Amino acid sequence: MTDRKRTHMDLIADHISHRFGGLDVLDHVSFTVASGEVVAIVGPSGCGKSTLLSILGGLLRPSEGRAELRGAPPADSLNPLTFVFQDFALLPWCTVEANVEFPLVHTALDAATRRAVVDDALKRTGLTDFRGAYPKQLSGGMRQRVGIARALAVRPAILLMDEPLSALDSQTRELLMEDFIRLLADGAMGAVYVTHNLEEAVRLADRIVVLSRRPGRVREIVDIPMTRAERGAIDARGKLLALQNDLWSLIREEAIDAEREVQHA
Amino acid sequence: MPSARCSMLERAPQDDRVTEVRPVAFRGAGFVPKAGRASGWTALALVIALWQLAGSAGWVNPLFLPAPSAIAVALYKLAMSGALWQHVSASVVRIGSGWLLGTVAGVIIGFAIGLSTLARGVGITFISALFPIPKIALLPLLILWLGIGEEPKIATIALGVFFSTAISVYSGVDAVPRNLIRMAQSFNVPFHAIVTRVIWPGALPSILAGFRITASVALLLVVSAEMIGAQFGIGAFVLQAGNLMQTDQLLAGVVILSLFGLAVGKAINVLETRLLHWR
Numbered sequence: 001m002t003d004r005k006r007t008h009m010d011l012i013a014d015h016i017s018h019r020f021g022g023l024d025v026l027d028h029v030s031f032t033v034a035s036g037e038v039v040a041i042v043g044p045s046g047c048g049k050s051t052l053l054s055i056l057g058g059l060l061r062p063s064e065g066r067a068e069l070r071g072a073p074p075a076d077s078l079n080p081l082t083f084v085f086q087d088f089a090l091l092p093w094c095t096v097e098a099n100v101e102f103p104l105v106h107t108a109l110d111a112a113t114r115r116a117v118v119d120d121a122l123k124r125t126g127l128t129d130f131r132g133a134y135p136k137q138l139s140g141g142m143r144q145r146v147g148i149a150r151a152l153a154v155r156p157a158i159l160l161m162d163e164p165l166s167a168l169d170s171q172t173r174e175l176l177m178e179d180f181i182r183l184l185a186d187g188a189m190g191a192v193y194v195t196h197n198l199e200e201a202v203r204l205a206d207r208i209v210v211l212s213r214r215p216g217r218v219r220e221i222v223d224i225p226m227t228r229a230e231r232g233a234i235d236a237r238g239k240l241l242a243l244q245n246d247l248w249s250l251i252r253e254e255a256i257d258a259e260r261e262v263q264h265a
Numbered sequence: 266m267p268s269a270r271c272s273m274l275e276r277a278p279q280d281d282r283v284t285e286v287r288p289v290a291f292r293g294a295g296f297v298p299k300a301g302r303a304s305g306w307t308a309l310a311l312v313i314a315l316w317q318l319a320g321s322a323g324w325v326n327p328l329f330l331p332a333p334s335a336i337a338v339a340l341y342k343l344a345m346s347g348a349l350w351q352h353v354s355a356s357v358v359r360i361g362s363g364w365l366l367g368t369v370a371g372v373i374i375g376f377a378i379g380l381s382t383l384a385r386g387v388g389i390t391f392i393s394a395l396f397p398i399p400k401i402a403l404l405p406l407l408i409l410w411l412g413i414g415e416e417p418k419i420a421t422i423a424l425g426v427f428f429s430t431a432i433s434v435y436s437g438v439d440a441v442p443r444n445l446i447r448m449a450q451s452f453n454v455p456f457h458a459i460v461t462r463v464i465w466p467g468a469l470p471s472i473l474a475g476f477r478i479t480a481s482v483a484l485l486l487v488v489s490a491e492m493i494g495a496q497f498g499i500g501a502f503v504l505q506a507g508n509l510m511q512t513d514q515l516l517a518g519v520v521i522l523s524l525f526g527l528a529v530g531k532a533i534n535v536l537e538t539r540l541l542h543w544r
Binding site (some may be wrong): 057058059079081082083085087089091092093094102103105106134136154 | 444445447448449450451452453454455458462463466467541543544
């Protein structure tokens with residue numbers, strides 16, 4: 001882990017615009033995710049958050065602009081930009097262990113190393129006892145843990161998380177949020193965290209990119225003026241709530257407009 | 266201080282006329298049919314018994330509907346004479362070869378249509394145009410092309426199997442959740458590995474469902490093809506028995522076809538249980 005901190009890899013959104021047919025979804029979105037930094041992307045429904053994440057992760061070609069990497073990923077990283085999906089995207093015919101191993105099978109790692117990497121990822125996510133289970137046998141929270149273990153197995157430099165908690169109940173969300181805070185605590189791994197949930201954004205992110213309604217533009221970039229460790233303190237809660245309210249006031253009107261637009265669509 | 270329960274019970278109706286207490290009627294029954302194996306076998310046994318009774322009592326002419334016991338005797342005689350195996354083996358070879366050829370071609374073309382834009386454009390057009398043609402109608406043409414041996418019969422079965430297989434395969438490929446493919450791409454999993462480790466297992470339920478259909482198609486076509494031009498085979502045997510008014514032997518042939526269909530269905534069940542245990 002110490003070695004991983006010495007390398008730096010920034011992810012840059014450089015004037016990214018995107019169109020689906022005649023529909024403008026993103027309009028010249030630019031920001032940088034510095035090495036080890038957690039950046040949340042929030043905005044009204046349909047503002048292009050997930051589209052932006054797909055472009056940043058190389059799964060979608062932007063109509064204009066580009067996603068860039070600056071610097072080198074950690075030497076041991078097998079997939080510097082790694083997604084954690086909202087719907088978990090687990091292979092239902094594979095056990096937990098096989099799901100976690102899936103992205104490793106086609107790498108140069110030998111079987112023993114793969115096994116060790118999988119064991120470590122399962123241990124870090126508390127899944128060791130469930131390695132032989134199939135996804136259908138797991139709760140939503142456990143399935144997302146498998147998704148996280150699979151992401152950790154390839155030792156990413158930056159996690160790209162697309163509303164990873166939105167399909168889960170509130171208690172499971174809380175538990176997984178604690179897991180995310182713990183996993184990102186040492187700054188060895190950065191993250192782009194797309195969410196509707198402003199509470200999640202202020203708890204996890206170092207910076208929050210607020211997008212306008214469609215076509216999504218960067219409306220504001222908000223710095224969170226305290227470390228994640230400090231945010232756990234009781235007296236920090238008031239400040240976080242105030243930040244959350246500020247964010248909400250930034251997007252409230254547009255969220256209402258976006259909702260009306262969805263209803264009329 | 267009364268307990269909560271007491272206080273709720275004490276909330277007596279204000280109106281003296283409303284004093285009746287009755288349970289809420291259950292409305293959730295039905296719409297969850299379960300296949301009872303015992304009831305199925307019992308019903309089958311009852312039908313056979315009734316049929317036997319009708320035959321034994323002389324209610325039906327045995328020339329038109331021989332009793333089950335007569336069919337069993339005919340089957341036994343066929344088995345003892347060796348004719349049964351001659352006919353069954355001829356049909357099994359034709360079905361096996363035709364089904365295998367059609368399935369291999371169907372799986373390859375189905376995957377090509379499911380994965381390639383060019384193959385989809387061309388393949389779906391051809392399949393849409395050719396699928397509705399009853400394949401048995403092509404048998405005379407295939408005899409002209411391939412001669413009067415086994416080839417035209419096998420080709421007829423293969424053609425019938427091919428179209429259904431290709432359709433079930435590309436439908437299965439289309440039904441593989443796109444999020445799984447994107448997940449694999451996000452981990453830089455190579456194309457061939459996405460096909461073998463994501464798309465193939467994801468499409469397998471549809472492919473196996475297709476096998477169930479193509480097994481029936483193959484059976485139908487082998488009987489039809491053998492009725493048109495074969496000396497041996499269950500279809501030929503049933504036709505000969507019909508021509509000679511040997512209805513007990515005719516129905517013995519039908520029983521063999523039924524058993525064959527059941528065996529194939531059972532084999533596919535076993536395959537599904539083994540390969541789709543994760544569902």
